[in-house]
Amino acid sequence: MAAVRYAYGVDVAGAHATVVRASRLRGAIRHEVVFDAAPHALAGLAERMAEEVHAGKATLAACVGVHESFARPIRAPFASMAKARKVFPSLLDIQLPFPIEKCICQFLDSRLTSDRQVEAVAVAALKDHIRACLDRLAAINLDPVILDHEGLALWTISCDEMPLEKNVLRVVVYVGYDRTVIAIGRHGQFLGAHSARTGMQSLASDNRSAAREAARQLASRIGQAVSAHVRGADGAPPQWAWTGPGAARPDVLDSFRAALPASLTVTSFTHDNPESCLARALAARALQPDPLRCNFREGALEHTHAARSRTQRQAYAAAGCLAAGLLLCAVNGAWRLALDARQEKIQSAITQLAGELTGAARVPRGQEVMLARRALEERAPLVAPFVDSFSPSPRDMLRRILDVAAARQLVIESASLRKESILINGSAADWNACEALAALLADRAWRVNVERRDAGADERVHFTLKALR
């Protein structure tokens, strides 16, 4: 369900209807009773609510009574959540007195227990009962988007408004106009819901003895239901939470309490504004996420607006997926094209250069460098003399050698200069004088080797200098 601004909760009980509007206000839920009268006077508000629902501003929630539905914990004897979800319908089917196919059922708040089992709250209602409920609501111009479970709604609002202490069993008693509903649970765990068709009309009857008898019968029935859970909770007495229109009537409440076994009613409290408690619960649950939230309107019974919204959401999701897919295709295509273009551009430059260098009209791909290098190597001896004519002349080297020889008083007996080698035989006045010649050549990247002989009769040091490129 898309986020809505308001949620209306409707509690219809015979000749009385209560409508609460819940809205979000700074993270909290604000409730406002917008109708509390006989259902036939609801037409105007119903029309306005329908308009808001169709405009997507609000949602409308009602509930299927506990007497028309089923809610209880269910356990799957293994630790796999996925497996448990698959077998829950079969497990529930065994417990139901009618085929599960005739029901709308949901499994809420699945959790792993300490003994490695998966527990959930199973809620179910016969499709016929849901249709009947919808028909009753349609008769007073109401078409709820959400059809909640009455017991779960009461349990949730009670825990929200009065948080439950650990290991305390709580019995939420809703004393309505035409019925009494109890929801039982302990901290974080819903245990079950029960209903009786005795309501405030009987309990507040002018006939005092009839009223007392009704209270006694009701108390007896509720006492039986509660006792089973009390036994499971080590015998500790439960906490009673009173709510519903009957809880606002001290006389009704007192007679009811008096009829209950004293051992069971140690602690109790009454919710604030108990008359609107169920409507408040329905509105609040419609507005905020909750693990125990449920809606029996699904499949063929789904609200037209909800179905339309869902279809619209699916269409948006599909359109988003389509756009993302197309975008991915486009990005990938563009990337591949860009890479191909880059490669082609480089290849074209390579082909052009290789053509220029080899002089061939067509150079095989991948061999461009090799063929171009080979072409240049083949041509190198033919162009080398042209290039050499611009390189430093050997004449310059000869002049330098002669200059150094003159400066160091070296006598050059013979000299031979070639492109790749120099050989000089000579004599010097001292041992180190020929080093200047060696340094001259070494500075110009020649590999120099000097052989000197001890001074002879002429008292000069004879040397042979060999230099190679």
Place this chain on the structure above:
Amino acid sequence: MNTPRLQIILVAAAVVAALAGIILTARTATATPAMLQQIKRKHADLLQLRALKERHDTDRAAVQMHASLKDSRAATFAELLRSQPVAHKAEVHPRDTRPLIEGWSLKRIDVMLDDMPLADLGRLLNSGENQRPPWRMSECTITPSDTMPGAARVTLTMETLESSKP
């Protein structure tokens, strides 16, 4: 076309587009490293070819420089010797002529100079290099003269480029 059918078509198109996008992305992701590697290789080839082209251009420029000279061949070495202020006794022997490109050839000669003062040798070599095309010394052997101090017996190998084109 009714809405459910349109919805089915839209969902089908979305699934096809998403699958196509995912498959294309996977293929691109797989192919991209190889393509980038190939581009890198080709770029390296291009850089090598550019370096070769640079060398080729240098060679061409050197050839063009010679082609642009007014004279297609240098004066003979004998003429060069005659143009020197001091006459030297010299023997000139052609060594070889090697054909090059575009009608050019490399001509080499051996020159033997007896009792050549070393100062005059420098002048002679300078004068040769100032010719257009130049005479360049490629090899040189110097042995001192037995008879004349400050002079030497010089054997030179000189080379010049000449074109058969007028």
